[in-house]
Amino acid sequence: MTGFDILTAGRVIFGRGRMAEAAKAIRARGTRVLLLRGSHAAADRLATDLRGLGAEVEEVRQSGEPVLDDLEAVVAQGRDLRIDVVVALGGGSAIDMGKAAAALIPAPHPAMTYLEVVGEGRPLDAAPLPFIALPTTAGTGAEVTKNAVIGVPSHGRKVSLRDDRMLSDLAIVDAALTDDAPRGVTLASGLDAVTQVIEPYLSCRATPFTDALCRDAIPRGLTALSRLMQVEDATARDDLALTSLFGGLALANAGLGAVHGFAGVLGGQTGAAHGALCGRLLPGVLRANARAVAGQGGDTTRHQEVAAWIGAALGKVSDPVDMLEARIDGWGLPRLAAMGVSASEIPALAEASRTSSSMRGNPVELRGETLEAILRDSL
16 A cells, blocks of 8 residues: 555634634634635624624625735735735635635745645745634635635636645534525535535545545435435435545645636636536546546546446436436536536636646546547537
8 A cells, every 4th residue: 555645724623513612712813814715604693703802803805705905905904914814715716815825824935925726826925814714605625725726817726825834723513504505506515515526536646535535425416416306305414524524635635637627617617617617528538537547558446436426416317427417407407508618618618628737637537539539528
């Protein structure tokens, strides 16, 4: 057995009602709090509780996925206020913005010094501020990952700010914060969560640790998402939140694959929601990877296992991946054309995706024509 490392948050708290522990835990780490937040009412309660404990709280609303100009503005604000702890309560976008702000407020250089692909990709020169994450969607697992995805419109890309020290000091995953989320949000984020346990399981960097997480989470997440597409269900919310958490742990330690290699590029070009892109691309990538591995004489056992888990969760049929795609269509997820991808862009998008960092975890290298075919079939 080859050796492996395990990277994760300093502490993870999981369970319904555990958000009640947040204010005291945050206050113990600092006095001047920058709160990156979405529209969830829990952020109002948290800000009130923090102020009641004597903290100074600066609230910053995060709407849409984070982009470079907004990040630089938040970093400047944090420095001016001498912020000493950063908290993010919201979806993956709020958490990524909070994580990036915590990393860059103490940094001596501009963000482009540290951004991958479009920047210099240098490691951080200074340790990030303490960072606490409370997700309100079950999808990205960003509360336990070491990177923040930032849009750079001038380059038409979404790229990562990445450093092992960017892992949160504390992640509080309270599934009650995801209850009654809009159906579209549940679908897109849930498909992201499912993708983020399937890709690490198939990754060329998989480890016994990530395998254990993914074997539990793949059928759990598929079953929970299918249930939530029919009815609101607290148990399914809990299961999807656990899937998302396991996905964050798995991707941080085993990488991802072609779905996310595509999603970063397409998201930067179109502005489409990350989870929606992942869900739409997942079936095509699963088919392409299984064919490529078999064509190279590789072991397809894991691909067969994933197909079996899909079939068990969604209905036993001759081709579970076809069934998954049919369910995704039936649940109302748009196709790539409706998200702003045109056929004429496919060669350039495929080429840009081929060099994405996530592609390094794919089980095999996919040829350019294969990448183009996946995109065409998903239009």
